[in-house]
Amino acid sequence: MANEALDWISVGRVEDLPEGRVKTVTARTTSICLVHFDGQWAAMDNRCPHQNGPLGEGSIEKGVDDQCWVRCPWHGWDFDPLTGKPPGGHEDTGQKMFPIDLRDGEIFVGLEPEPEAPRTISDAMVETFVNWGLKSVFGMVGHSNLGLAEAIRLKVGSKDLKYYGIRHEGAAAFAASAYGKLTGMPAGCLTIAGPGATNLLTGMWDAKVDRAPVLALTGQVQTQVLGPGAFQDIDLASAFAAVSRFSQPVLGGANAVELAALACKNAIINQDVAHLIFPDDVQTVPSDKPASHPQGRISRVDVTPSASDLEAATDKINAAKRPIIIVGHGAFDAREKIIALAEKLGAPVLTTFKAKGLIPDDHPNAAGVLGRSGTPIASWFMNETDLIIALGASFSNHSGIEPSKPIIQVDYDRMQLGKFHPVDLPIWGEVGVFCNVMTARAKPHAQAEDQVTELADRWRIWRDEKTTRLSEDHGTGLHSAAVFKALSELAPDDAIFAVDVGNNTYSFGRYLETKGTQRVLMSGYLGSIGFGLPAALGAWAATQDFDALKGRKVISISGDGGFGQYPMEFTTAVKYGMNITHLLLHNGQLGKISKEQRAGEWPVWETDLVNPPFSAFARLCGGVGEKVTEADQIVLVLKEALSAKGPALVEFMTDAELV
Template sequence: MSDLDWISVGHVDDLPEGRVKTVTARTTSICLVHFDGQWAAMDNHCPHQKGPLGEGSIEKGVDDKCWIRCPWHGWDFDPLTGAPPGGHEDTGQKLFDVEIRDGEIFVGLEPEPPRTRTVTDVMVDTMTNWGLQSVFGMVGHSNLGLAESIRLAVGDGKLKYYGIRHEGAAAFAISAYGKLTGEPAAALTIAGPGATNLLTGMWDAKVDRAPVLALTGQVQTQVFGPGAFQDIDLKSAFQAVSAFSQPVLSSSNHAELTSLAMKNALIHQDVAHLIFPDDVQTLPSEQPAALPEGRVAAATVRPGAAEIAQAAEMLSAAERPMIVVGHGAVHAMDAVKALAEKIGAPVVTTFKAKGLMPDDHPLGAGVLGRSGTPIASWFMNEADVLLALGASFSNHTGIARKENIIQVDYDRMQLGKFHGVKLPVWGEIGAFCDAVLPAVSKPAGAPDLVAENAERWAIWRAEKAARLAETGSGLHSFAIFEALGQIAPEDAIFAVDVGNNTYSFGRYLETKGHQRVLMSGYLGSIGYGFPAAMGAWAATQDKDAFKGRKVISISGDGGFGQYPMEFTTAVKYGMDITHILLHNGELGKISKEQRSGEWPVWETSLVNPSFAAFARLCGGHGHKVTGADDIDAAITQALAHNGPALVEFMTDAELV
């Protein structure tokens, strides 16, 4: 016994006579027994369905003999030898040596053999080779082999892992991460409900073209189909939402399968999904991890010379050109600004692209559409040529059907999607701007749109200030977003929810510097804001371009109430997120829509706790604001807090 590893599993006082208990030595689960004045330790797994014997009891059988009874299905084993009474197995449970030393219980285990490399080790190594850096998820019974591979990668510094409280929050977090960085993070779930809880966030990623990787556990392959516990057809469940969805089988080329998942997420900016049956995860594998070298080409597509020449001619002839920037132009804004400055064109953005052209730029004209500014509407109505760059012509944006529209997009399906345009141009936005820049000029005698833009901003700012005179039962949203816009850092990342708070943010907050805004664009899912901020914060830990940037999330009380317990996730991992919560006690946007449609207002009121107190109970910073004089100080204090902070503003649902 001298060559055994002796591991302490407790004290004799921990387990009374006649009882059993589950203990763990290293990672071995053991049923510890105290019976008839003796101690025994045996394999904790019942051979029937792996039931935990240590959660069972010692009971007297019909033969008057005492047995350990498995809590799941009642199989019996001798308390000291582990032998069955007969009829179940030919051999009993494996026994381990036990020693009592000064009242401390030691179990002897064979020295731990070298760890056998597994299928999921190969796949996780391939993921990290392709650049995966963060995983959000929940560890559970059908993903434990995969979770172990992720744990080892975290220990080696290859990955970061964030354990969430609800898989839906993980989905929104990785969707936001993908929108911000253009690269995927991953979500880990169990089979069945864990996997299906991802679907809303996966749709958010798909329709907004964010790369994400879903890693879902699955039941063992031997019980596929007949309706085992948590057995659902995950490939079918994810078929519509994913660009790539495949089960991981024992016969798969595991490294290649992982490479294809990562490549689909990156190239298509879409959802990739891998399904991991429980029994396949721990199969041994000597296969090397795959590398991405030579697998991805450069993404630059230069428009044709004829299209460049025609676009240059149209822009050079325009006296009142205007540029509409969509989120598709996110990586080309330096080139867009250079073009705008050369032809003196105001630049408006879609709501999804808010912040890409800062409002403090002389040509920045704000957001166009339902969440926008009258400045943007003014210039659109007066424009003689519209240049739409990476914009989808959503009905929320409301781009006018002008005669002279140049639309540039990398996705050919977006060109003229809803109606014909004068000049559809297929190509990457930056390549288009670089190519057309030398060929454009501003017509002699064209109006000074920079000066006109400043005039329109002055008019709008006077209107906004006048709205502060409006009174009600709470704070005006303009006062909150005016202050936040002035105080927030120039490189802040905003994650916004949906509802009146979002419309007010789009309309009132003036962006500056190189701030970014993340939102649930086409899906418009309530609850997105705070989980998205977690994903954005993870990106600030992974990507040099975002390191040190402040993350600010915004929601109403309805939105925050979707995933409030994720505030404890932020506390656990020290996420430096400031949450701005507009609390009006109702689903204010829905009340507004009911009134607009001449419906009675019904079932939109909410019963809420004090969210500031909740934040403090969770271990973060929480402050409630009821008076306008406290707004600036409360925001400043929250932004200075190193960790999760929540400012609860008591607002009026009508003052938006």
């Protein structure tokens, strides 16, 4: 009868291990060599005392008198499978043996009850992260972060945290960046020292330049070998200095909890990257420090502009006959207040590409995206306006806000005000507060032109133009306009789009018409190819963490060039059952670069791609994969993919010239 004082852990079934074989199994965290010989079963410590060789990868050998021995595969040390004792000639240490019990063909190994683990620095810091609002971590567990990973594992086990094991740390960085852009709260990135940490850097730059909060948690070599050039020892403080607002090594218990709190505070308040370096040996140092909480450490964000600025803005707005509002991604939280002001003024609302969807395109005041990825509607009203009200916009050259026009600019970051050129009225304050005041004070000019009716006319012209473009057919693939026309109609009103970089991005900006509360995530200022699919992982994780996002459909979009950057993250989506639909516009080339080469009178060179059948790849990964080659297939296949449970990929064979 099994000893009831022990914890009996299942390690497999009898059919898993044939007679005369050994195998490595794990009970809790204990590595065990499971032995099956002469109808008998035994279990011993898997580590050979010589050099920790894995006995479970060895063999059973018979010696004199048919004595059986478990032989280590590394250097041939032998052990009695029933007693764990070595024969003469070796150190008489012997292997620890574990009781074994067979129950209805299932194999159980008995372990002493697990003692309560001592609280470590990592435990105290991870508890602090959770208290400050960390809900999800993306990363890869490895040899120089195991102590920190164990603290995360315990919080995952207690349902206080979620963890997503990715295939490449670069994807973890993009996922966390997208999560921060969508929620305003940081997700974590867990990596090992050396290459694991450096793989984060592109995604960290994406987060930094687009003002997304991220918590980077990098392992490091042991402090005793830090500096001279040990294996995977690089200067992580220098590597992350430019990309992070806060970067510190964790070197002892006295300040570890405070470092965790400051990292979270910097990420949340500054909407930036915070980085902590965890030397391997420090991660498991015992700690009795209580975890930190954010109470009393973060203020409200309702910054009211000065009275004189509000007076000046009121005068300018009420004097304008053709005012327009241009909104950037920084104004997204104030969307309802912006729309109320636009309705009061009868003003068109133009968005930067990053802010696409802030006002749905089916709203009477919507003018679409301004700039290179935008619509002729937005360009028209930019040209005709007599006052620009710019809210949370960064004035990038991609958007092309006309600096010669009278401009009121409102931003909560004073450095953004008049950053690239003077504006008529720079106003420091929170966009929502400004809009509330202006909506109350605004009195449209008596001779104000009817821009809302004009907007409807301009939309009709543009939609007719899009319909005309659908008839273009070179016989070499689908028109991307047809894909985005179907997506405009079929995507849920609250869908979250994660968009990659390339021709697919320009087509998305021009042709997709947003509706409802749809959101768009992109690699804005960095413009990094490969963002789309990893960003969808981050967006989906956010839908699991925040009640306001629960149930929202995540749709990612890329070309074949972008998808090829992180294709194996499709298996991450399969592993965690992520309800993501990926639209892949496959044209066999880096189409945007080909166009730039032609426009610059360069020869088209090295932009062609050799690709697998991506739809088949998706199916091999365990998801849904469909291929579309004809226009009349688009709606049906897209509808089925959007309704699929779990990850789905639709491969649209497109013409690189029809964008």
